[in-house]
Amino acid sequence: MSLILAIESSCDDTSAAVLRNNCLLSNVIASQAVHRQFGGVVPELASRAHQQNIVPTVDAAIRNAGIDKRDLDAVAFTRGPGLLGSLLVGVSFAKSFAQALDIPLIEVNHLQAHVLSHFISRQIEGEQFPKFPFMCLLVSGGHTQILLLRSHFDIEVIGNTIDDAAGEAIDKAAKIMDLGYPGGPIIDKLAKDGNPEAFHFATPNIPGYNYSFSGIKTSFLYFLRDRLKEDPDFIENNKADLCASIQNCIVGFLLKKLEKAALAHRVNQVAIAGGVSANSRLRDELTRIGQKHGWHVFLPPIQFCTDNAAMVGIAGYYKYLRGEFADISLPPYTRS
Ligand code: KG4
Ligand code: ZN
DSSP: OOEEEEEEOSSSEEEEEEEETTEEEEEEEEEOGGGGGGTSOOHHHHHHHHHHHHHHHHHHHHHHHTOOGGGOOEEEEEEESSOHHHHHHHHHHHHHHHHHHTOOEEEEEHHHHHHHGGGOBOOOTTOOOOOSSEEEEEEOSSOEEEEEESSSSOEEEEEEBSSSOHHHHHHHHHHHTTOOSSHHHHHHHHHTTSOTTSSOOOOOOOSTTOBOOHHHHHHHHHHHHHHHHHOTTHHHHTHHHHHHHHHHHHHHHHHHHHHHHHHHTTOOEEEEESGGGGOHHHHHHHHHHHHHHTOEEEOOOGGGTSSOSHHHHHHHHHHHHTTOOBOTTOOOOSOO
16 A cells, blocks of 8 residues: 655646545646746746745645645656756755655656556546556657567567657647647647648658657648748648647658557557647547557556656656655756
């Protein structure tokens, strides 16, 4: 039996969660609107906002869970990868909190946490968890990886991006069209009224299960530059079709490799995780492909797609079971 407080502060979301064993009791996320006006995360502003948010967020998580902080058994925290100034706030807070309560610390890798979010129990009927081995496409603003999990902590990287991440490419496409930040959810919404086959953008020929997104971004930029010369209102007049087409291009590319990797590794449990896994087309298309092959497909609940502390808590729980505790002197790390 364990009661774990989890803290996430790797980028621009301050989040705290409480888990009893694998069951989620609370998950509070304070997002930072301050970055929108700059069209991307400003690291200095992110760390300042974390400073402001961390105490009320942890306080709310403990209150919502209906527990007493003195009953906590451990504090799990995201050690990295992420922005240094952001990580430092969560890491320092976790250390002082654990020390004050005289309970152990558990360090968590942010990417592993995204993937393990599939094991969070919300105590709802018919809940199912992936069985090992399973394959997971991790798609976020910073990462695009195909992972093969043989156990919670035996994770093999099958494919990786050689340049930009999928989320980064979607956000850049949105920026080119001046749609706002973060672009992923905006493109997803606008695409619902568009034709995904209206425009075609070439995907690069990268060997194996690796990805590359910088070429797609450039071809989108050049395509628009040419069209805007003929029609200055081209973006405005074709917004939904442009969103649907670029989304279709990126999702199609992501799933083509995932499908190939899952078939080659003979897995029938396939999952997606990370911010981009909230994308409705990615979810629908993976469901369709999964039905074709008889796979068991796992789509994370939307609240666990983008950054959150519940996923840090579940990764922390499995480490707790293994007695893997962190030393108070551990520094954060920025790269995976
Ligand atoms: O996992 P996450 O919250 O942060 C990182 O660890 O990077 O992912 C953020 C990314 C952003 O690029 C954002 O645009 C994208 O996830 N995203 C989406 C959607 N919701 C968030 N992309 C496409 N469709 C969505 N619905
Ligand atoms: Zn993330």
